[in-house]
Amino acid sequence: MKLSLTVNGTQHDIDVEPRTLLVHALRDTLDLTATNIGCDTTSCGACTVLVDGESVKSCTVLAASVAGQSVTTMEGLAQGDTWHAVQQGFRDCHGLQCGFCTPGMVMAAVSLLAENPKPTADDVRHGLEGNLCRCTGYHNIVAAVLSAAEASK
Amino acid sequence: MIPAPFDYVRADDAAAALAALGEHGDEAKLLAGGQSLLPLMKLRLAMPSVVVDVSHATDLRYVRTDGDALAIGALTRHCDVAADKTVRQELPMLAHVAELVGDPQVRHRGTIGGSVAHSDPSADLPTALVALGASYVVQGPSGERVVPADEFATGFLETVLEPDELLTEVRVPLGVAGWGYEKFTRRAIDWATVAVAAVRRDGETRIALANMGPTVLRAAAAERALATGAGTADAAGSADEETEPGNDVTASSDYRRHLARVLTGRALAAASA
Numbered sequence: 001m002k003l004s005l006t007v008n009g010t011q012h013d014i015d016v017e018p019r020t021l022l023v024h025a026l027r028d029t030l031d032l033t034a035t036n037i038g039c040d041t042t043s044c045g046a047c048t049v050l051v052d053g054e055s056v057k058s059c060t061v062l063a064a065s066v067a068g069q070s071v072t073t074m075e076g077l078a079q080g081d082t083w084h085a086v087q088q089g090f091r092d093c094h095g096l097q098c099g100f101c102t103p104g105m106v107m108a109a110v111s112l113l114a115e116n117p118k119p120t121a122d123d124v125r126h127g128l129e130g131n132l133c134r135c136t137g138y139h140n141i142v143a144a145v146l147s148a149a150e151a152s153k
Numbered sequence: 154m155i156p157a158p159f160d161y162v163r164a165d166d167a168a169a170a171l172a173a174l175g176e177h178g179d180e181a182k183l184l185a186g187g188q189s190l191l192p193l194m195k196l197r198l199a200m201p202s203v204v205v206d207v208s209h210a211t212d213l214r215y216v217r218t219d220g221d222a223l224a225i226g227a228l229t230r231h232c233d234v235a236a237d238k239t240v241r242q243e244l245p246m247l248a249h250v251a252e253l254v255g256d257p258q259v260r261h262r263g264t265i266g267g268s269v270a271h272s273d274p275s276a277d278l279p280t281a282l283v284a285l286g287a288s289y290v291v292q293g294p295s296g297e298r299v300v301p302a303d304e305f306a307t308g309f310l311e312t313v314l315e316p317d318e319l320l321t322e323v324r325v326p327l328g329v330a331g332w333g334y335e336k337f338t339r340r341a342i343d344w345a346t347v348a349v350a351a352v353r354r355d356g357e358t359r360i361a362l363a364n365m366g367p368t369v370l371r372a373a374a375a376e377r378a379l380a381t382g383a384g385t386a387d388a389a390g391s392a393d394e395e396t397e398p399g400n401d402v403t404a405s406s407d408y409r410r411h412l413a414r415v416l417t418g419r420a421l422a423a424a425s426a
Contacts, residue, residue: 001161018161018204021191040154042192043342045258054232054261060191061262064161065184065208111257129341130256 003067007032008076018064022056023047025063026073034074034103038132045131048104048111049073055111057130074103077110085148086110095144097135105131109145119149156194163206167292170207170319175294177203179316184208185228185267188259213266213321216240223247225323227266231278232257234265244325246332246352250281253334256342266320272306275344275364279306281334282323283361283369284350290322299324303361306368330354333423335416336363339403346404347412349392351420358424365396365413372396375417385425389418 005012007030014029026032026049035058038046042060049058050072077084086109089095096102105128112119112127119127124145125138133141162177164170174181182201184190185208193199207213213228216237223243225234234240234251241248254260254268254277268278269289279302287302294317305312314320331353336345348363349372358379360372374394378387398409 017158019156019158019194021155024155040195042188042255042259045256048258051261055258056261057258060188060259062161062184062187062191062204062206064163065187065206108258111261126341127257130258 001064003064005030005063005067005071006069007071008073009070014063016063018062020063021059022049022061022063022066022071023058026058026071032073032075036100036103038100038104043132044101044104045108045128046101046104048107048131050107050111053111053114055108055130072107074106077106084110085152086113086145089144089146089148089151090141093140093144093147095137095141097133097137101131101133105133105141109148112145113149113152117149117152119145121146154195156191157197157200159201160203161206162203163209165209166212167210167319167321170205170210171292171294171317173203173205174317174319177205181205181316183270183319185264185270186230186262187267188255188263189267189271189273208262218243218327219324221327223325223327225265225325227269227320227322228264229266231255231260231263231265231268235260243327244285244329246329246334246350247278247281247285247325250277250334250350253277253336259342265323269305269323270312270314270320272310272312272368273344274306274309274366274368274370275346275348276369277334277336277345277348277363280345280348280361280363280369281350282325283371284332284352284359285325285329286352286354286359287323287325289320290324291318292321293318303369303371309367326354328354331424331426333420335420335423337412337416343403347398347409347416349413349416349420351417351424353424358421360392360417360420362392362396362413362417365393365398365409367397370396372413372417379421385421386418389414389421392417
């Protein structure tokens, strides 16, 4: 089926099977491979992207369902050479170890801060409950998100 | 994992959804937020030949006060139920429970009607809605009918919905005097190992149990005990009577019975406080 997907501000007209999941449209059709597939069962959050600014697990959304909406992936966060505050926070606080969960963590954090710009550490931990870090590096991830919130004041 | 092939129909309002269901009958499956259906389709446990996507049917996305009830459109997402000012003020239990579903990503997609129609016995919202005495508005080719929440589920993932019917609205009576919701999970985003909802209104207490059988169940023995003057501790002790909890990797049936009794005690204490 023919679909029009707007990803990171660019409209793409693609032709995919109806059963194509959003994560596969992003990675395989549009070659946007920042978004990772982890568990593929709506648990780990590695595939988190934004749809109209809200976090979703792209392994559990049909590409067809978000036709006409605005999708944002990790590739779309930076403005030119300037990183997004959450990206900068992850760098400053060493918020990643192996990096596999990072794109999903960052996108989930962007959505969290849009809904709650001044979270407590507890808010961040609960707000990221849908994202698993296989290195268990949660301490610095929480610090990174709090740092981004502070920097965005 | 990729679902089996299907034809995709997008229905952007209730009328279009009913027309699509009328055309495709039991070959079709409605896709609301897809947070339960898509995982089943990826595992090939569900293989509908037609998917009718109602996720953009905004005429079924609303919260409004209607007489002495709150009317919630079936496609209202969990995040919207949790954040809605009227829900938070009039039915704080429902806002609280909506926030316990899955994780933020799931709550950005999942809908109250989708959760109800999916009818998973371990799901939070159907459990809360049974205790709240909700009813469900169902539209079909011959018009509208209203089904009480505790008569809706007929078996594991099975409901009274006919293949050509659409759940359009959840109606919840106002006037809750006290409530408690106790959910036990081993990990943050898990389905309930067991959950208990207790709602007190007009001198009567309703107790609903999640994951204590193939459907959400009323704790009938505990409700009867309360109605005949038993204390909450005695009533909670009978919460697992007439239930048939499963044995699985998460918990044994005996452990689930224990949880039902303990969590009912806590939910009743919260509802009486």
